[in-house]
Amino acid sequence: MTIQLVEQLKTLDQKHFLHPTSSIEEQQKYGPAAIFCEGKGIYLKDLEGNTYIDGMSSLWNVNVGHGRTEIAEVAKEQMEKLAFSSCFATFSNEPAIKLAAKIAELTPGDLNTVFFTSGGSESNDTAIKLARHYWILKGQPNRQKIISRSLSYHGLAYGSTNATGIEGFRKFTNSPAPDFHYVDKDSPEELRRLIEELGPEKVAAFISEPVQGAGGVNLPKPDYFQKVREICDEYGVLFIADEVITGFGRTGKNFGIEHFGVVPDMMTFAKGVSSGYAQLGGVIISEKIHKDFCELSKGILMHGYTYSGHPTACAVGLKNLEIIEREGLVQNAKIMGEEMLKGFQALQQKYDFIGDVRTFGLLGAIGLVKNRETGELFDPLLSPIAVQEMTKRGLILRTVTYGQDTIVFSPPLIITKNELNEMLRIVDETFAYLQKEIIGNGVK
Numbered sequence: 001m002t003i004q005l006v007e008q009l010k011t012l013d014q015k016h017f018l019h020p021t022s023s024i025e026e027q028q029k030y031g032p033a034a035i036f037c038e039g040k041g042i043y044l045k046d047l048e049g050n051t052y053i054d055g056m057s058s059l060w061n062v063n064v065g066h067g068r069t070e071i072a073e074v075a076k077e078q079m080e081k082l083a084f085s086s087c088f089a090t091f092s093n094e095p096a097i098k099l100a101a102k103i104a105e106l107t108p109g110d111l112n113t114v115f116f117t118s119g120g121s122e123s124n125d126t127a128i129k130l131a132r133h134y135w136i137l138k139g140q141p142n143r144q145k146i147i148s149r150s151l152s153y154h155g156l157a158y159g160s161t162n163a164t165g166i167e168g169f170r171k172f173t174n175s176p177a178p179d180f181h182y183v184d185k186d187s188p189e190e191l192r193r194l195i196e197e198l199g200p201e202k203v204a205a206f207i208s209e210p211v212q213g214a215g216g217v218n219l220p221k222p223d224y225f226q227k228v229r230e231i232c233d234e235y236g237v238l239f240i241a242d243e244v245i246t247g248f249g250r251t252g253k254n255f256g257i258e259h260f261g262v263v264p265d266m267m268t269f270a271k272g273v274s275s276g277y278a279q280l281g282g283v284i285i286s287e288k289i290h291k292d293f294c295e296l297s298k299g300i301l302m303h304g305y306t307y308s309g310h311p312t313a314c315a316v317g318l319k320n321l322e323i324i325e326r327e328g329l330v331q332n333a334k335i336m337g338e339e340m341l342k343g344f345q346a347l348q349q350k351y352d353f354i355g356d357v358r359t360f361g362l363l364g365a366i367g368l369v370k371n372r373e374t375g376e377l378f379d380p381l382l383s384p385i386a387v388q389e390m391t392k393r394g395l396i397l398r399t400v401t402y403g404q405d406t407i408v409f410s411p412p413l414i415i416t417k418n419e420l421n422e423m424l425r426i427v428d429e430t431f432a433y434l435q436k437e438i439i440g441n442g443v444k
């Protein structure tokens with residue numbers, strides 16, 4: 001594409017496209033960061049001819065990598081046969097039925113019945129509404145309160161925004177919804193105290209990511225979820241695991257919560273269920289909840305989206321899960337995750353400004369600090385400069401700057417050892433630049 005045409009697109013973008021979770025100021029000043037036009041495996045290409053490693057699987061979601069012809073073919077076939085039909089009023093379709101059954105087969109314990117959505121935010125809103133409705137059916141209508149953890153991210157629809165523990169997202173508007181409460185992310189004791197304080201008879205559910213993603217790839221203590229499960233059981237509170245990032249192999253097991261040996265009452269999923277090839281998500285509920293719904297629900301379940309059970313999206317999901325299984329990508333995430341940690345530790349040896357490094361399968365984080373002993377952060381923070389420099393060198397990563405200065409990683413589950421080394425080489429090269437040009441010369 002000619003430079004003129006790219007410039008034209010950039011101008012149109014600035015004028016007509018309000019971007020999600022983006023700096024309007026930066027967009028207006030510089031135009032879009034890149035206009036992507038192609039993807040293959042772990043790589044993305046933009047209209048200006050630059051190639052990048054997609055170190056975040058785009059938004060933690062393109063787990064099987066870009067450019068999968070067989071998924072495109074399935075989508076084409078399904079669209080030609082039946083692109084869309086409704087699942088309201090008990091109408092159904094084959095891909096939705098088969099995908100629900102497949103997900104039930106993969107999920108732990110008695111999580112066996114699926115409600116479909118178009119993404120993670122809708123899934124968490126759905127879980128919150130199903131939990132509250134469940135208690136109404138059970139004759140405990142005052143159980144409406146939802147508890148979540150500091151630094152959690154559950155999406156940006158209305159309920160999921162209010163459940164999100166990263167305050168900045170809630171402050172975007174000035175009218176928080178009632179009945180949302182927050183606890184320190186590391187303290188099960190605080191959860192117990194809050195339930196007692198609110199009154200257990202008023203608490204509907206506790207929601208948590210098994211490993212926090214957008215909050216900084218924050219790993220829980222090994223016994224955290226065991227304690228949470230016990231507390232929820234003790235007070236009759238439902239436990240919702242948000243597996244939107246951690247679901248379908250990212251952590252080296254099918255689901256993140258499986259690492260901790262507990263089974264939630266509901267699990268929400270999105271992203272990895274379709275690797276982003278179609279907009280798809282959902283909630284899977286336990287047999288116990290489903291049985292109660294079957295026995296107690298009269299009339300219509302007053303919740304549903306046009307695209308709940310979208311035939312094309314579900315056909316894409318099925319093919320995506322088939323690829324994950326056929327190519328052993330869950331196991332690859334485990335093995336490559338271990339390699340990624342070794343790579344991070346080698347970098348940590350080399351650069352004093354690296355604080356904590358952590359991985360959980362193919363989720364990773366490198367924390368940057370001015371002082372390792374005190375944990376003091378750079379001012380201004382270093383990670384935004386770092387990822388900008390990495391982009392220039394052909395690697396796309398993300399920062400987390402809520403009370404920390406962290407670079408997060410979430411490469412596609414297909415990544416090979418060589419590709420991982422290439423990614424780490426760019427990180428190394430960028431850190432060497434930062435050491436010399438930014439930190440070394442006293443800017444920091």
Ligand code: PMP
Pocket residue numbers: 059118119120121122124153154155156209213214242243244245270271
């Ligand atoms: N939950 C978690 C854990 C997420 O990471 C995200 C998205 N980053 C969401 C929910 C929201 O998903 P979506 O953006 O598809 O609505």
